[in-house]
Amino acid sequence: MSIKAIQISKTFGTFKALENVSLEVPDGKLVSLLGPSGSGKTTLLRILAGLEFPDSLETSRVLFHGKDVTAAPAGRRGVGFVFQHYALFKHMTVESNVAFGLNSLPRKERPAKDVILTRVCELLQLVHLDGLGGRYPSELSGGQRQRVALARALAMNPKVLLLDEPFGALDAKVRKDLRRWLRTFQEEIKVTTIFVTHDQDEALELADEVVVMNNARIEQVGDPQTVYDRPVSPFVIEFLGNVNRFVAGVGSETKDREKDVLYVRPHDVELEPEDHETHAYALKAKVQHVFSAGNYGRVALERVGTREPFEAEVSRERLRELDLVPGRVVSVIFRHVRLFPKGEFLEADIRDGSLVASTSSFSAKTMYS
Amino acid sequence: MNSHRHSKQHRVRSSALPQTRSATTEAPWVRTVLISLATGFLALFLLMPLFTVFIEAFRSGISAYFSTFEDRFIRHSIRLTLLTAAVAVPLNLVFGVAAAWAVTKFDFRGKSLLVTIIDLPFAVTPVIGGMIFILIFGAHGYLGPWLEGVNFQVVFAFPGIVLATTFGTVPFIARELIPVMQAQGRDEEYAAMTMGASGWRTFFKVTLPNVKWGLFYGVILCNARAMGEFGGVEVVSGKISGKTNTMTLQIQQLYFDYATVPAFATASLLAILALLTLLLKNIVERLSGRES
Numbered sequence: 001m002s003i004k005a006i007q008i009s010k011t012f013g014t015f016k017a018l019e020n021v022s023l024e025v026p027d028g029k030l031v032s033l034l035g036p037s038g039s040g041k042t043t044l045l046r047i048l049a050g051l052e053f054p055d056s057l058e059t060s061r062v063l064f065h066g067k068d069v070t071a072a073p074a075g076r077r078g079v080g081f082v083f084q085h086y087a088l089f090k091h092m093t094v095e096s097n098v099a100f101g102l103n104s105l106p107r108k109e110r111p112a113k114d115v116i117l118t119r120v121c122e123l124l125q126l127v128h129l130d131g132l133g134g135r136y137p138s139e140l141s142g143g144q145r146q147r148v149a150l151a152r153a154l155a156m157n158p159k160v161l162l163l164d165e166p167f168g169a170l171d172a173k174v175r176k177d178l179r180r181w182l183r184t185f186q187e188e189i190k191v192t193t194i195f196v197t198h199d200q201d202e203a204l205e206l207a208d209e210v211v212v213m214n215n216a217r218i219e220q221v222g223d224p225q226t227v228y229d230r231p232v233s234p235f236v237i238e239f240l241g242n243v244n245r246f247v248a249g250v251g252s253e254t255k256d257r258e259k260d261v262l263y264v265r266p267h268d269v270e271l272e273p274e275d276h277e278t279h280a281y282a283l284k285a286k287v288q289h290v291f292s293a294g295n296y297g298r299v300a301l302e303r304v305g306t307r308e309p310f311e312a313e314v315s316r317e318r319l320r321e322l323d324l325v326p327g328r329v330v331s332v333i334f335r336h337v338r339l340f341p342k343g344e345f346l347e348a349d350i351r352d353g354s355l356v357a358s359t360s361s362f363s364a365k366t367m368y369s
Numbered sequence: 370m371n372s373h374r375h376s377k378q379h380r381v382r383s384s385a386l387p388q389t390r391s392a393t394t395e396a397p398w399v400r401t402v403l404i405s406l407a408t409g410f411l412a413l414f415l416l417m418p419l420f421t422v423f424i425e426a427f428r429s430g431i432s433a434y435f436s437t438f439e440d441r442f443i444r445h446s447i448r449l450t451l452l453t454a455a456v457a458v459p460l461n462l463v464f465g466v467a468a469a470w471a472v473t474k475f476d477f478r479g480k481s482l483l484v485t486i487i488d489l490p491f492a493v494t495p496v497i498g499g500m501i502f503i504l505i506f507g508a509h510g511y512l513g514p515w516l517e518g519v520n521f522q523v524v525f526a527f528p529g530i531v532l533a534t535t536f537g538t539v540p541f542i543a544r545e546l547i548p549v550m551q552a553q554g555r556d557e558e559y560a561a562m563t564m565g566a567s568g569w570r571t572f573f574k575v576t577l578p579n580v581k582w583g584l585f586y587g588v589i590l591c592n593a594r595a596m597g598e599f600g601g602v603e604v605v606s607g608k609i610s611g612k613t614n615t616m617t618l619q620i621q622q623l624y625f626d627y628a629t630v631p632a633f634a635t636a637s638l639l640a641i642l643a644l645l646t647l648l649l650k651n652i653v654e655r656l657s658g659r660e661s
Contacts, residue, residue: 049563051562074559074562075565076565081560083556085556087560089561089574089578091578091579101564101565104561104565104566
């Protein structure tokens with residue numbers, strides 16, 4: 001089922017949680033609402049679920065497959081909701097938890113007891129918890145509780161699955177496994193799924209589409225590749241992954257240029273020995289630390305002159321070749337940079353040893369000086 | 370902050386000393402003085418009166434003790450107290466649950482005012498409660514003439530006693546439930562809602578089982594207090610033996626009439642109630658502790 005939210009605003013007291021937010025989610029997609037805490041992502045999810053309502057029921061609209069559900073209560077929307085802390089019923093067994101929705105149906109629509117039991121067993125099988133139906137939530141691990149919550153949310157055959165920070169309360173290893181599992185699981189059941197997260201890795205790895213939110217607004221919507229490679233604002237680039245930030249060139253042309261910001265991803269920073277024959281735009285930096293654990297070596301550097309700190313990511317072989325130790329000076333070349341002059345977006349690449357900006361008014365000189 | 374630093378210093382110093390002593394342990398004489406002060410106080414003000422009640426009640430022997438309860442007026446006062454509690458406690462049960470539910474599950478204007486007002490009977494003497502009911506329902510009160518017209522007596526009758534008792538015991542159940550329900554949060558109710566459960570089903574299947582111990586605890590405290598209510602009831606009841614005297618009032622009257630044994634024998638029932646309440650409270654605490 002496709003979901004459409006139109007001009008949603010929500011205030012809590014004086015706090016603006018959402019400001020005129022519109023969003024469209026195509027049928028069957030796995031979409032992530034990504035943003036820092038307080039950005040409005042959970043509020044938006046709860047409004048879609050019918051657990052909160054927009055400030056105005058006139059100007060704001062929530063459509064499920066074209067049908068207006070703006071004022072419909074949660075129970076009438078056909079959504080499955082998974083809470084951050086699972087919200088399992090502690091005094092009920094796993095089985096009763098999963099069966100709760102079916103048992104809540106009015107007598108006429110309620111399936112027979114054995115039908116419900118069969119359905120519950122199916123669901124527990126689906127989430128790999130067969131045989132644990134008789135346990136209480138307190139007897140399960142965090143990951144198992146999470147999957148009970150999921151089974152419970154799926155029991156009513158929801159058209160939409162909404163998950164609030166689904167992996168937030170789990171430890172790193174379980175989180176990673178469960179993330180992969182959810183991905184394949186969603187592909188199997190093909191239910192339109194929206195999940196909230198503040199973890200960019202989670203959003204980029206899991207989602208078909210990432211909705212980046214900040215300050216009660218949507219900053220950018222796009223597939224993981226797009227939001228990572230073509231961020232539309234400084235916020236998006238800073239929020240998604242590590243990035244080095246430089247205040248770019250004091251322009252000779254206008255004073256405004258002083259506020260231009262240049263971003264370089266650590267993996268776009270290339271290091272060469274100090275005496276290496278390089279092009280004119282290389283800059284010099286001093287090695288501060290080398291972190292060599294992991295797939296890539298990370299090198300903390302300090303630019304000579306301005307003392308701006310930044311980071312480079314290089315392969316382990318390269319690390320060995322360069323033989324980097326703290327205090328050594330290296331030549332640095334930025335392979336790919338992004339500029340946000342006065343809110344605009346520019347992209348630049350180093351090609352054949354010279355920096356080619358996509359807008360000619362920016363020369364490499366002004367950026368580096 | 371400061372105390373934290375102190376304790377740290379203390380620990381460092383003590384570890385340097387030959388004899389080991391944990392940071393929270395005081396010198397032995399301080400301990401002895403504190404413990405004997407506390408137990409002495411308890412013995413003097415709580416245990417001694419409790420024993421006195423039973424000693425006085427059995428002063429003339431066991432048969433005298435039991436013959437007390439053959440007295441018509443005493444029997445009536447016991448019945449009246451039980452009846453009053455049987456009405457006042459359920460009233461407060463409904464009110465307490467509704468108030469706690471409203472305060473913890475909804476956000477509305479005047480919420481903090483409601484929480485404050487719930488505590489009012491703790492802050493004000495029940496005598497004032499009784500006076501207010503006389504002012505409203507008494508013969509010369511605001512509603513007095515009208516009540517007389519429909520031939521319904523509130524003051525100096527059972528309804529007045531129930532009102533005064535209910536007033537004095539309002540906070541008990543709500544006070545017990547609010548923190549429990551606050552700790553519970555709203556997510557489980559929301560989860561039930563998304564699954565299409567009605568408000569009643571959510572309340573009985575999700576909310577109530579989660580707060581059952583807190584609720585039970587509130588009810589036994591409320592009941593103990595309702596049966597022991599004195600000040601407010603004294604003002605509104607009119608103290609008519611065999612008619613509007615509750616146990617506490619009857620005890621007072623017996624004592625004033627120098628009927629010491631019957632007075633203390635009746636009082637011993639209330640003392641037993643108190644002990645039972647404490648016992649139940651302990652059991653509830655242990656059970657709820659085991660569950661969480």
